[in-house]
Amino acid sequence: MGSQTETHDLPIVDLTDETLKPGTEAWVSACKVVRTALEDHGCFIARYNKIGEELCDSVVSALEQLFGLPLETKKQETSEKLFHNYYGQIPSLPLYESLGIDDPLNIKGCQKFTNIMWPQGNDRFCESVNEYAKVLGEVDKVTKKMVFESYGVDSERCNSFIESGNYLLRCLKYRPPEKNETHLGMQSHTDLTMQSVLHQLNGVAGLEIKIKNGNWLLVHPSPSFFLVMAGDAFKVWSNGRIRPCEHRVIMNNAKEIRYSMGLFTFNGDIVQMPEEFVDDKNPLRYKPLFDHFDYLRFFDKEKIIDSDLRVKAYFGV
Numbered sequence: 308m309g310s311q312t313e314t315h316d317l318p319i320v321d322l323t324d325e326t327l328k329p330g331t332e333a334w335v336s337a338c339k340v341v342r343t344a345l346e347d348h349g350c351f352i353a354r355y356n357k358i359g360e361e362l363c364d365s366v367v368s369a370l371e372q373l374f375g376l377p378l379e380t381k382k383q384e385t386s387e388k389l390f391h392n393y394y395g396q397i398p399s400l401p402l403y404e405s406l407g408i409d410d411p412l413n414i415k416g417c418q419k420f421t422n423i424m425w426p427q428g429n430d431r432f433c434e435s436v437n438e439y440a441k442v443l444g445e446v447d448k449v450t451k452k453m454v455f456e457s458y459g460v461d462s463e464r465c466n467s468f469i470e471s472g473n474y475l476l477r478c479l480k481y482r483p484p485e486k487n488e489t490h491l492g493m494q495s496h497t498d499l500t501m502q503s504v505l506h507q508l509n510g511v512a513g514l515e516i517k518i519k520n521g522n523w524l525l526v527h528p529s530p531s532f533f534l535v536m537a538g539d540a541f542k543v544w545s546n547g548r549i550r551p552c553e554h555r556v557i558m559n560n561a562k563e564i565r566y567s568m569g570l571f572t573f574n575g576d577i578v579q580m581p582e583e584f585v586d587d588k589n590p591l592r593y594k595p596l597f598d599h600f601d602y603l604r605f606f607d608k609e610k611i612i613d614s615d616l617r618v619k620a621y622f623g624v
């Protein structure tokens with residue numbers, strides 16, 4: 308396996324930049340950076356300073372409260388969708404635990420989850436998580452717009468693509484390893500999503516991504532750094548141009564609990580590959596129309612871990 312390098316090898320797109328408006332030169336060049344990064348590495352860093360210290364602290368304490376609930380409470384079903392509920396107590400991943408919040412950009416989604424976890428209510432949890440998720444949602448939407456624009460796919464289609472996105476906020480916790488215990492937090496994988504936005508919430512590192520040259524790169528946590536990653540479905544949508552990002556979590560040198568958040572998108576309507584992606588030089592590689600949630604059902608049934616094999620098996624033509 309390749310050696311490890313630093314985050315600054317990864318392109319950074321500054322979304323905080325006031326001049327970054329569609330039509331400007333700054334926008335056009337940022338779109339190019341996004342496209343090249345997604346094609347090369349399957350990810351990039353979005354800098355966005357909308358999460359202040361106060362919100363960050365209240366989300367960390369919300370997670371401490373959430374993970375502190377009894378196991379039976381955390382294991383309750385909060386969504387009927389596949390892969391949207393509790394994960395933990397996995398013998399090969401003893402450090403890892405996570406809970407999913409379905410539809411977190413909508414206050415109703417957060418209320419539904421909160422009322423299952425705390426039948427007596429917990430407004431503070433509900434409101435801070437919703438406010439936080441909305442910021443991650445902004446990162447997701449603006450970067451998707453950049454992808455569409457960089458490929459010259461029309462903005463009408465971009466809007467319906469974004470609107471058909473179902474959001475899942477996964478709250479992740481990793482405890483530090485005990486002596487002689489594995490350091491593996493999460494095994495290497497690509498996400499089944501269209502796009503994933505990851506935020507290492509409490510400054511404890513652990514997320515690593517595999518870049519184009521095969522090296523593993525440690526992603527530095529920062530309150531204003533969001534790792535935007537392509538999932539399997541983005542590869543299919545782009546007829547293989549975008550590469551899904553392989554990543555893992557290793558709890559090396561960690562003395563504290565690591566909290567991380569992932570905003571994942573799964574498209575609800577039938578997804579259509581834009582015709583711009585198919586020509587003589589680029590023949591059709593995947594089903595041009597697909598049902599993203601059916602892909603989740605396929606994975607649930609077949610459990611193919613290798614991303615390339617899984618994508619070929621389900622989407623290949």
Ligand SMILES: O=C(O)CCC(=O)C(=O)O
Pocket residue numbers: 477479493498505507514554556567568569
């Ligand atoms: O903990 C992280 O930062 C990554 C989580 C992740 O890769 C996942 O939930 O799919």
Ligand SMILES: [Fe+2]
Pocket residue numbers: 496497498554
């Ligand atoms: Fe992941």
